[in-house]
Amino acid sequence: MxxxxxxxxxxxxxxxxxxxxxxxxxxxxxxxxxxHEMQISxxxxxxxxxxxxxxAEELAKDxxxxxxxxxxxxxxxxxxxxxxxxxxxxxxxxxxxxxxFTKSKEHQPEKKRKRAPNKEPDACA
Amino acid sequence: xxxxxxxxxxxxxxxxxxxxWGQLASKGRYFSDIFSDFFSFNGKSLGSQLCSxxxxxxxxxxxxxxxxxxxxxxRVAIIAEGEGLSTIEGTHLERILPQLLLDF
Numbered sequence: 001m002x003x004x005x006x007x008x009x010x011x012x013x014x015x016x017x018x019x020x021x022x023x024x025x026x027x028x029x030x031x032x033x034x035x036h037e038m039q040i041s042x043x044x045x046x047x048x049x050x051x052x053x054x055x056a057e058e059l060a061k062d063x064x065x066x067x068x069x070x071x072x073x074x075x076x077x078x079x080x081x082x083x084x085x086x087x088x089x090x091x092x093x094x095x096x097x098x099x100x101f102t103k104s105k106e107h108q109p110e111k112k113r114k115r116a117p118n119k120e121p122d123a124c125a
Numbered sequence: 126x127x128x129x130x131x132x133x134x135x136x137x138x139x140x141x142x143x144x145x146w147g148q149l150a151s152k153g154r155y156f157s158d159i160f161s162d163f164f165s166f167n168g169k170s171l172g173s174q175l176c177s178x179x180x181x182x183x184x185x186x187x188x189x190x191x192x193x194x195x196x197x198x199x200r201v202a203i204i205a206e207g208e209g210l211s212t213i214e215g216t217h218l219e220r221i222l223p224q225l226l227l228d229f
Contacts (some may be wrong), residue, residue, distance in 0.1 A: 014144060020137045025194050027131030032198040038205060040213040047218055048197060055193055056138065059186060060145035064176050074177040080185040087228050090192060097188050101181060
């Protein structure tokens, strides 16, 4: 990637990430706006993208502090849920979302658990 | 295909998190000077290390950001509709911004 002059490395990656997030924000907002059959002016979109990036930064700080407070070094699902605690509806939605992808993964460990008891009697005998 | 490339991606969010944590680490932590003892774990200071992130936690963060954007757009659209306009302008965003930030 071409490095712009006068920008440090972290500023450059910051800008790149900002743009990537902006792309996602625009796509999401466009889809949402189309439901209302309206249009959104470009500078509102820029403002919204900027807002989302700032929100993501705050989220990063929060989530890290929560993980540290719990004495963990990695951020878990609970930390993100805690970061959204201000709004109960958001928490409820996120809970449902979290459950949807933990369910799909739970099937695999269950199979292993079923096999494990079969082996135990052999080990005892 | 288009859907997957334009959605909020866990990778992007992870990079943003890492960038912020890196900046915080280089700046010196929030309370590191005064409270460093309180933030230590097993004798090691947690403040000096970067966090790792669970994949599900990243997906959930993406969903949170998506909800944030959707909520903002819907509220803005309601205001614009109320004014009988079909284009969302900056003033509409200004009106919903305080409550939006309080709600997230």
